[in-house]
Amino acid sequence: MAGYNSDSEDDGGIVAEINITPLTDVFLVLLIIFMVTTSVIQNQGKNIDLPGADVSDETPQGVTVTVGADGEMLINDVVVAEDQLLAVLEVAIEDARDKIVVLRGDKEVLLGQAVNILDIAQQAGAKGIALATKPRSDGS
Numbered sequence: 001m002a003g004y005n006s007d008s009e010d011d012g013g014i015v016a017e018i019n020i021t022p023l024t025d026v027f028l029v030l031l032i033i034f035m036v037t038t039s040v041i042q043n044q045g046k047n048i049d050l051p052g053a054d055v056s057d058e059t060p061q062g063v064t065v066t067v068g069a070d071g072e073m074l075i076n077d078v079v080v081a082e083d084q085l086l087a088v089l090e091v092a093i094e095d096a097r098d099k100i101v102v103l104r105g106d107k108e109v110l111l112g113q114a115v116n117i118l119d120i121a122q123q124a125g126a127k128g129i130a131l132a133t134k135p136r137s138d139g140s
Helices: 021-042 082-095 111-123
Strands: 063-067 073-075 078-080 100-105 128-131
Touching: 063 082, 063 111, 073 082, 078 082, 082 111, 100 111, 111 128
Parallel strands: 063 100, 100 128
Antiparallel strands: 063 073, 073 078
């Protein structure tokens, strides 16, 4: 074994290592996407028990006003006090593509409160109104 030195460099050897940096990058991007979509799904609004009705084929894209059973109001998923409703609605309608206000009200919301909100929406410049419902089940 003359001439063989075990301490010398291997010039012709094959390096069999896996580079996990791209794999780690992909996992981190997927983790970020998952975290963002989870928070968006959780913040889509309160748990509103919508009344049942036959579903329309078209869903208007406008400003969403959500009213919970406890009376809390949200405009496009942002909590708004009742005395600020007109001012916030004016800004939201101005920025909306369709000048339509969609009212998502719990079944427990009184008709008078719903009419008041829709009246304020018209004063704020809404060109149309819509009521959000859930698909009618066989029991309703």
